[in-house]
Amino acid sequence: MSGRLDVGACRISEMPHLRSLLNEVFITERDSSGDLFEFAPLLYSEANLQNLRVVRSGSRLVGHAGILPRLIRWRGQQFQAGLIGGVCARQDLRGQGIGTIAMEDAARRMEEIGLDFGVLWTGSPGFYERLGWRTAGGICVMGMQEAADTEIELHFEIMPLAESPFDPAKCHRLHEQAARNEVVRTCEETEALLSIGGRETFIALRGGRLGGYAVKTGETIREIEGDAAICIALLHHLAAEGARQCIFARSDPRIDAIEGALPVNLQRRPLGMVLIVDRASLLAKIADETGRSAGELGLGDDLSDDDLIARVFGSPEDEPSEEPLPVDVHIDYLDHV
Ligand SMILES: CC(C)(COP(=O)(O)OP(=O)(O)OC[C@H]1O[C@@H](n2cnc3c(N)ncnc32)[C@H](O)[C@@H]1OP(=O)(O)O)[C@@H](O)C(=O)NCCC(=O)NCCS
Known part of the structure; x- marks a missing residue:
């Protein structure tokens, strides 16, 4: 040198x-x-x-x-x-x-x-x-390779955030209300999370209102918000869009219901x-x-x-x-x- x-x-x-x-x-x-x-x-x-x-x-x-x-x-x-x-x-x-x-x-x-x-x-x-x-x-990594092939009843409309009338601040409100693990970001941080190059955000509507969202990078869903029913619909939809895994907090209470509805496999890391x-x-x-x-x-x-x-x-x-x-x-x- x-x-x-x-x-x-x-x-x-x-x-x-x-x-x-x-x-x-x-x-x-x-x-x-x-x-x-x-x-x-x-x-x-x-x-x-x-x-x-x-x-x-x-x-x-x-x-x-x-x-x-x-x-x-x-x-x-x-x-x-x-x-x-x-x-x-x-x-x-x-x-x-x-x-x-x-x-x-x-x-x-x-x-x-x-x-x-x-x-x-x-x-x-x-x-x-x-x-x-x-x-x-710890985190929980949910493998969802087969989720797209499962028949589920669809109750929610799902679309890219960019094509919807909603903005990242609305998604932030869901994140804030959920306060998962008692950890909450600022609205600016959520906006950055959703807008960084290569990330796509999809939203789920319940009766015309924002019910949840999922942020996908390549094959990974990095964040998913909404109740278990909304998550099931988002995961099913995004599996068809190429998502292969979704990251949850290690003891996320929604995981059991998701596991009951979709063929997923869970790994704690x-x-x-x-x-x-x-x-x-x-x-x-x-x-x-x-x-x-x-x-x-x-x-x-x-x-x-x-x-x-x-x-x-x-x-x-x-x-x-x-x-x-x-x-x-x-x-x-x-x-x-
Ligand atoms: C990992 C990396 C930064 C190490 O840099 P480096 O200058 O080669 O490391 P050093 O010379 O300071 O290594 C010091 C010690 O760490 C050990 N070491 C280096 N890379 C290691 C690795 N991947 N796993 C385990 N030990 C490692 C070396 O054997 C050396 O041990 P020694 O002091 O007992 O001989 C370098 O290999 C690199 O740039 N890798 C590609 C990029 C990457 O993978 N970055 C990490 C992403 S999180």
Whole structure:
């Protein structure tokens, strides 16, 4: 490698180089198509430059780890989460510490801007485990390959949101009313979720009123809102439009009714990988909300970070409990990076 490595925030003049590095790694190397900057416009925005941590060898960009700070409103609290994206090292320079430098700098930056924890999704957990990240949380992935072939009685009209008289703000109202897992986005965040390139939103009408919606990216329905009957109609319709799976929170109460009506298969998976950035802040928020001290909740100082992550975010198998923990943040709802 020529020149010393240094790491820091991406400069505006480096954005085109970052874009080609990311597209080489995540699009060309994977024989895929598209543009990372379009898939994650909030992450790769000029407003977020300070959180795009790049590794340079001389003047050449050789690695990257991006952070999108995201407020997660859970009950009365606001968790400051950092969603990590675009972690990479230039292909010909892998195995020389560049990815590690980028991730260590991202962890420093998360601390500097006062985040509580980081979250990432990866097919390479081993790389992150070395750096303290732990697999945690849970989602339910509903496979729906055969749903289109099932006969169901259709009571709802389904159409693309774009062709309807409704707007994303109306969908947001349903999201807000449902308050699933006690996590609610802002209206602006819902608008971003629905409008990002490559996503399609379908709505279901009940007696002319908006009854539900589903947001589809490729073969995956990332979010579905409405009661179980509405979900069944949306899933059936979208299976015929090429949807193959739908993501739910791990203990979504609608799942049983859907399973009774459509041939679906369910798999529980971890939410992703989590890193605790500010333990004291995270615990203070949980204590404030529950009215119980960290010690009373079994989150005392003697608990290791690994055990803390397991206790706070739980695992895929966890069922709903009367206890405030685990916090079921279901970040797939928020993943419009
Ligand atoms: C994953 C990636 C960023 C690692 O970058 P890198 O610069 O090669 O990593 P480093 O040299 O810092 O690796 C340090 C250590 O992690 C290990 N490691 C690297 N990639 C790994 C992987 N995929 N799984 C497990 N361990 C891994 C290395 O063996 C090395 O271990 P050692 O210190 O015991 O020798 C890089 O391989 C990459 O760009 N991959 C393609 C893009 C990608 O998949 N990104 C992750 C998406 S979430």
